[in-house]
Amino acid sequence: MPRPKHYDIVIIGGGVQGLSLAYNLALRETGKIAVFDKSYIGSGASGRNGEMIRSAFGSEEWIRLFDTSLRLWETLSAELDFNVMFTRCGYLVLASTPEDLAACRTNCKRQNAMGLKTRMLNAGEVAELIPSLNPQATVGGVFQKEGGVARHDAVVWAYARAARRLGVEIFPYTEIVAVNVDTAKITGVRTIRENVLTGIVVNAAGAFAGQVAEMAGVKLLLDVYRLEMIVTEPLKPFLQVALSSPHFLAYMHQTARGEFAGGAEPQNLSPYLGLKNTRHAVQDMARKFGSLFPGLRGAKLMRQWAGIVAKSPDRGPLLGAVDGLEGFFLNAGWGGYGFMGSPAGGRLMAELITDGQVPDALYPFNPDRFATGQAIVEPTIIGAAEDKG
Ligand SMILES: Cc1cc2nc3c(=O)[nH]c(=O)nc-3n(C[C@H](O)[C@H](O)[C@H](O)COP(=O)(O)OP(=O)(O)OC[C@H]3O[C@@H](n4cnc5c(N)ncnc54)[C@H](O)[C@@H]3O)c2cc1C
Numbered sequence: 189m190p191r192p193k194h195y196d197i198v199i200i201g202g203g204v205q206g207l208s209l210a211y212n213l214a215l216r217e218t219g220k221i222a223v224f225d226k227s228y229i230g231s232g233a234s235g236r237n238g239e240m241i242r243s244a245f246g247s248e249e250w251i252r253l254f255d256t257s258l259r260l261w262e263t264l265s266a267e268l269d270f271n272v273m274f275t276r277c278g279y280l281v282l283a284s285t286p287e288d289l290a291a292c293r294t295n296c297k298r299q300n301a302m303g304l305k306t307r308m309l310n311a312g313e314v315a316e317l318i319p320s321l322n323p324q325a326t327v328g329g330v331f332q333k334e335g336g337v338a339r340h341d342a343v344v345w346a347y348a349r350a351a352r353r354l355g356v357e358i359f360p361y362t363e364i365v366a367v368n369v370d371t372a373k374i375t376g377v378r379t380i381r382e383n384v385l386t387g388i389v390v391n392a393a394g395a396f397a398g399q400v401a402e403m404a405g406v407k408l409l410l411d412v413y414r415l416e417m418i419v420t421e422p423l424k425p426f427l428q429v430a431l432s433s434p435h436f437l438a439y440m441h442q443t444a445r446g447e448f449a450g451g452a453e454p455q456n457l458s459p460y461l462g463l464k465n466t467r468h469a470v471q472d473m474a475r476k477f478g479s480l481f482p483g484l485r486g487a488k489l490m491r492q493w494a495g496i497v498a499k500s501p502d503r504g505p506l507l508g509a510v511d512g513l514e515g516f517f518l519n520a521g522w523g524g525y526g527f528m529g530s531p532a533g534g535r536l537m538a539e540l541i542t543d544g545q546v547p548d549a550l551y552p553f554n555p556d557r558f559a560t561g562q563a564i565v566e567p568t569i570i571g572a573a574e575d576k577g
Contacts, residue, residue, distance in 0.1 A: 194385040195222040195357075197541070198377050199392055200364045200400050202229035204340070205519050205526055206392035207347035207358075208534025211268075214354035216542045221356045222386075224379065226363035230344035232394040234527065236495030238417060238439050238451050240430045241528040242279040242335035244306045246295035246567040249552040250504070251302050253532055256549050258334060260531030270346035272338045277429050277441070279335025280309070280317065281568060282480075283328045284435035291434075292330040295568055299330075306332045320426040325433075325480050337430050337441050340527060347534070367404040367516075374404070374515030388541065390517045395461065395496035397506075397520035406510055409558055410498040410521050411459040415451055416469040417495075418477075421488040422446030426481070434568065436476040448484060452476050463494050499523040502563040506555040507537060508546060517541060518555050525569070 196219030199206045203225075210223045225231070243255035265271050283289040292308060299306045310328045314321065317331070348358060359379075366378035367389055376385040393400040398410045423446050432439040440450030454472045470492055478485045500506055500521040510516040519537050522529055536550045546554065552564055 192376070192383045192385050193222075195220045196386065197221045197388045197390065198384060198386040199223045199390045200377065201225060201232070201392035201394055201396075202348070202358060202360060203232045203234035203392060203394050203526075204230070204344055204347065204530040205234075205394070205522065205533050206390070207344060207351060208530045209390060209392060209519055209537050210356045210358075210534075211347050211351040211354065212534040212538035213541065214351055214356050216538055218538075218542050221351075222384070223351070223356060223358045224362045224364050224377070225358075225360050228360050229348050229358065230341060233495040233497050234344050234394075235340055236417070236493055237340055237527045238441070238449065239337045239340050239527065240279065240335075240432065240439055240441060241274070241337060242332050242430070244279065244281060244295070244299050244304060244330060244332040244335065245569070246291070246298060247564055248298065248302065249564045250566045251299060251304065252549045253553065254525070254529060255302070255304060256536070257529050257532035260535060261338065264343075264346070264531055268346040268350040270342065270349060272342045272346050274336060274338040276334055276336040279332045279430040279432070280314070280329045282314070282326065282431060282433045282435070283330075284325050284433060286327060288435055289328050291567060292328065296330045304332065305334065306330050317429065318427060318431070320481055320483050322480055322482055335430060343527070343530065347530075364400065364403070367400065369404055369513065372513055374513065388515045388517065390519055390537070390541070392519040394520070394526075395498050397498050397518065401518070404513060404516055406513060406516065408506065408518070408520070408555070409501050410506075412461045412496055412498050413457055414460045414462060414494050414496050415453065415524060416465060416473070417449065417451035417493055418470060418473050418489055419491045420448040420484070421490050423448060423487060426483065433480065436480065438473070438476045438480070440477065447490065448477070448487065450477055461496060463496065465492050465494050497523050497526070501558055503566060503569050504564045505529065505533070505553050507533065507550050507553040508540065508555050511556060523569075
């Protein structure tokens, strides 16, 4: 019998969060690190997302975490020695009603008070920025010049390559089927073929984080949702910024090749753990994108796809140690924001695991917050309108 492999840290999930964490842990020389993914790396939501990046949120907690991330995005290509195609094209949160506009104003005040260079735009200024946008759908918005987009595949490969260079071992197509626990301590994980010894397991399993936690006897408050996107044929440039619309529960940008790429959540989205596209979602997106950009009507659809994400009750990620189970950490529940949050997620979780101190920006996202009545209220997220019913 060969001796079981041993690692100082095992990360379950080779998405952008697991890989960013692996890279950041390796930078800190934390010993032998392994990442296991049941499929190819980036096969989860990390290779299926809208690629949009901002830190212009409405709550102090989200602004602090995601602005830490945005600062890291600015130098990520150089740091990882791989062009992740981060483009600071600007990010507009569109207001389509006076209520939206009032919310943007409140959020913008908080953003500015926390040092973000966001600014309010009136309807005329939005029209100047995006002339193709339907004026009927616009009363203004809040604009973050430093926001933008990056290529999701490139980011996954960049983190994986940089982590491997630092000695991290990555095992694609290797599902973790059990998390081994002895007297409230992590002792290892099991793949279909073998036992792996470790004292530290990080659950970065994306939509499957709830299932992985159950393997360790931990129940997480996470629901899984399917999000869908479409991409059109290449079109002449008409949308130079990343754009999200809380009113339409939609987000979109135009790629360097000219394709319009966007996603939207239908009202009253129900939890669902499947990757099949639906006609209902495509129709919803066609209606919404056609309302926002009348010039898009009749454009040919090139591709559509779905991805699944886990959302916590307050839609914020669960980041930190699990109380009562030594060596078990969560980097999960990122919902629709884990791509933009990946540089900070990996950096801050690595600090927490190696120093044993919870970084300030991470503290509000501790997994215990629901039990202690400290859920975060973040008003700007796509889906918040739907949650209010
Ligand atoms: C349509 C869509 C649009 C989005 N748009 C944006 C956006 O514009 N901006 C943004 O910031 N975010 C966006 N998101 C959200 C973002 O993609 C996710 O929050 C992020 O990718 C989460 O990364 P992750 O590494 O935690 O999870 P994932 O990328 O899902 O990775 C988890 C990995 O764990 C693996 N795994 C699961 N179970 C096991 C197991 N038992 N053993 C081994 N491996 C396992 C899976 O195979 C998977 O590869 C969007 C998501 C979708 C679906």
